[in-house]
Amino acid sequence: MLKVSALSKVFDGRGWKAQPVIAVDGISFDLAKGESLGIVGESGSGKSTLGRMISRLIQPTKGKILFDGEDIAAIPPAAFVRRPQRGRIQHVFQDTAENLTPHMTAFAAIADPLRRLVGLKDVTGRVCELADSVSLSRDLLERYPHQLSGGQQARVGIARGLASEPDLLILDEPTAALDVSVQAAILKLLHRLRIDLGLSYLLITHDIEVVRLMCERVIIMRNGQLVEAGPVRTVLAAPQSEYGRALMAAVPRLETSHLDGQIDLRRRQSAASRIMPGPSS
């Protein structure tokens, strides 16, 4: 469905010693219908820029984005708005608190793409359906973003993304700002929506554990380049690149079952217990 080839983005530098910044450097991958691809990498690795180029928020410098065979990178941004692909690719933004318009209620935020992209006149029924599909209580639809919790804001953002019945959702750090239990709820919701609606996901995150749960394949990016790609299980269990191995080693694990971790822990504990008898009572 989506085929990206040699996609690059070079930003002009700013200031008196301006140097161009190569944000994305010749990335290629493809994504089938119903598939979920994770893009991981540290901050500044160009993963958000890549996502924004595919949703045509940023103009690529070079390369092709083939969506159902048509190169959408060649369409000028002003013309893209009126193309049918505009509604089929939707972007769910990183920080919902900052990306929902503060003067629009949840209802207005979800109704907006229905009016603009779908051309519906009477949106009420569809907004309520969308709110139900993301398990957002209908009572909350009249609230403004600041009156909603983080998890509720995330649900509004997802409902807004689903409004135009897209084929591809670009999810940029969908749960980075959320609590563990809220994160669990949102991840479950996204997983169910993908299966129910047959969506494709491009999941941009720095949390490898989220990729493990949500994606079939993964791409590791560094300094704008692709350093590793493959099925999630293979890449997570046995990364081939040096950077991939460093990244996997840095992920905090809940069970300290690997041997050196346990030894280290025991040594630390014994050192601590020599100093004090134990926690307070």
Added chain:
Amino acid sequence: MLAVDGLTVHFETRRGVVRALDRVSLQIAPGEIVGLVGESGSGKSVLSYAISGLLDAAAHIVAGDIRWYGTPIGPVREQRTTRAAVAQIFQNPRASLNPIRTIGQQLADVAGKARVADLLRSVRLDPEKARNYSFELSGGQCQRVGIALALGCEPELLVADESTTGLDVTTEAAVMDLIGDLSARRGMATLLVTHNLALAANHCHRILVMHAGQIVESAPVAMLTTAALHPYTAQLIAATPQHSASADDLQVIPGQLPDLAGVLMPCRFATRCQRHAPDCDEAPPPLVAMTPNHLVACRHPLC
């Protein structure tokens, strides 16, 4: 070194009295790294501010005290007579830096000019960044400057409040290694406030679990992750992606934190608890030691 005993803090607000902390007790020894985990709104930050001496004027200490090597210290730094060498890393790094002075000037204030480059390198920042202002750096870079500032004063106790939340895993690991190294080498104690249970499990000796202003469980890491006693801890572990094999496995903690300004059950977890029984509503459950190191505040613990 630091002992908090029965600390109960209320905030007077227009909505009524918010009972933010309830009978919180903890001790931190030199060289020890203690994790404090819980959902947003569970009172983690209020406790960390009380320890750092940064509590708001609206806060009212109803009971309990904070002691630094046995001497009581107040929750307001300016009123402390005993100097407690506590440094805090703040949640919002950009807001805690001075926007009209360079990073280097601010670091020199706490550590002297000579150590600026070393401090920046220790948090994996280019020493050239000393000439930049906070608005010229990314969020992650600001956060690392905040960490360098806190470590630059060579504190005896470091209070790290969600200090690595916005960082990517490699930088997070580097920062945690640095904190671990300082505690091992100089005996710096650390209170690591986080909602990332896996992070706490990897880098702490002991974890305290907080729910709605109460400490519900306290145990060494290995015990807490393998044999949690409080139902809330078990649910918190089940909600982490690390614990689950697939997205369908993820467990969502039912219900929400109770309104701390409203009517509270004796056990503040009662409304969300699947093991709730009539005797839970009689009196607040005390924090009791099930084994010498493992404390839990529950009348019907797991296991």
